[in-house]
Amino acid sequence: xxxxxxxxxxxxxxxxxxxxxxxxxxxxxxxxxxxxxxxxxxxxxxxxxxxxxxxxxxxxxxxxxxxxxxxxxxxxxxxxxxxxxxxxxxxxxxxxxxxxxxxxxxxxxxxxxxxxxxxxxxxxxxxxxxxxxxxxxxxxxxxxxxxxxxxxxxxxxxxxxxxxxxxxxxxxxxxxxxxxxxxxxxxxxxxxxxxxxxxxxxxxxxxxxxxxxx
Numbered sequence: 001x002x003x004x005x006x007x008x009x010x011x012x013x014x015x016x017x018x019x020x021x022x023x024x025x026x027x028x029x030x031x032x033x034x035x036x037x038x039x040x041x042x043x044x045x046x047x048x049x050x051x052x053x054x055x056x057x058x059x060x061x062x063x064x065x066x067x068x069x070x071x072x073x074x075x076x077x078x079x080x081x082x083x084x085x086x087x088x089x090x091x092x093x094x095x096x097x098x099x100x101x102x103x104x105x106x107x108x109x110x111x112x113x114x115x116x117x118x119x120x121x122x123x124x125x126x127x128x129x130x131x132x133x134x135x136x137x138x139x140x141x142x143x144x145x146x147x148x149x150x151x152x153x154x155x156x157x158x159x160x161x162x163x164x165x166x167x168x169x170x171x172x173x174x175x176x177x178x179x180x181x182x183x184x185x186x187x188x189x190x191x192x193x194x195x196x197x198x199x200x201x202x203x204x205x206x207x208x209x210x211x212x213x214x
Contacts, residue, residue, distance in 0.1 A: 002039060002065060004030045010064065011057065018055060018083045021170070026057045026087070032202050033121065034151070034209070035061055041149050041196075041211055042066045042116055049114035050074070051107070051138075052122030053099060056084025062118075063091040070096035072114065076104045105130060112143045123152045123183070124163075124175035131176065132186065139190045139214060148192065148212045154199060155179040157206035166205075180208040187212050 007030040016026050030036065035058060042048065044067040050059050053073025062068055071088070075081050084099040091097060102108065104126075111117060117138070126134050142148065153163045155177035167175045178186070184194060192212035199208045 002036045004036060007035055007061060011060070014060065014087065016055070016083065016087050018086075022055050022080075022083060025170075026055050029057060032205050034200055034202060034207060037198075037200075038118075038120065038149060038151060038209065039065050041209075042068075042118075045069055046116050047114040048072075048116045048118060049111050051117065051119045052076075052125065053080070053084050055080050056087040056099065058118065058120055059084060059097075059099075060087050060091075063088060063095055063097070068095060070114075072097075072110070073099040074102040074108065075099065076102065105134065107134075107137055107141050109141060111138075111141050112146075114143065114146065116147050116149065117142055118149045120149075120151045121153065123150065124167075124177040125171075125173070126176065128176040131178070135186060136190055139192060142214045144214055146214050147195070148214070149209070150183070150187075150212065151207060151209045152183070153177045154206040154208045156181065157201075159201070159204050159206045162204040163206075180210075183208070183210060 011027045047070045048062055048068050050073040053059055053075050059071050059073050073084055081099045081101050088097045156179040160177050164174050194212050196211040
């Protein structure tokens with residue numbers, strides 16, 4: 001079974017050529033985010049589209065442990081896109097891999113070419129007034145029958161303020177977290193079928209995960 005230590009040891013061995021802070025985020029984030037559980041929800045030999053891919057850390061774990069046929073990631077930062085392309089380069093001979101910059105609001109149409117969409121700790125970075133339209137657009141552009149794996153921080157928990165401090169310190173912004181209940185209501189209203197939902201606290205981070213199908 002994959003656990004956090006296995007993931008951290010694997011990420012350490014990659015020795016990513018990135019800035020010090022980005023390296024810390026890449027290597028040690030499995031201790032505060034349930035990546036090992038999220039990987040269990042990704043079937044092998046699937047195509048995966050990662051929204052807000054960051055430096056490519058989760059995409060790297062998918063490439064290593066889930067045997068995908070192709071991975072695409074989008075991110076608003078040129079530097080993070082560069083990090084992701086560098087990090088996944090060793091896998092590009094066996095997996096179709098691409099990362100690109102996007103505006104943050106216009107999801108690429110070719111998301112419809114992918115069977116699984118992942119969105120990990122990205123929703124609360126979408127401006128509050130744009131969140132509903134963003135998820136409506138996501139649903140419209142996803143392929144019928146495809147699956148969304150969505151993880152974020154639960155606004156219902158008082159520990160949400162720890163995540164706000166985290167984002168202020170590391171991203172210079174205050175997150176727009178939604179509660180699990182609000183997110184479930186939004187997803188079902190848009191048209192998603194909820195397959196699974198779960199909650200988990202790791203240190204002071206109150207996570208929730210939703211698996212939804214279009």
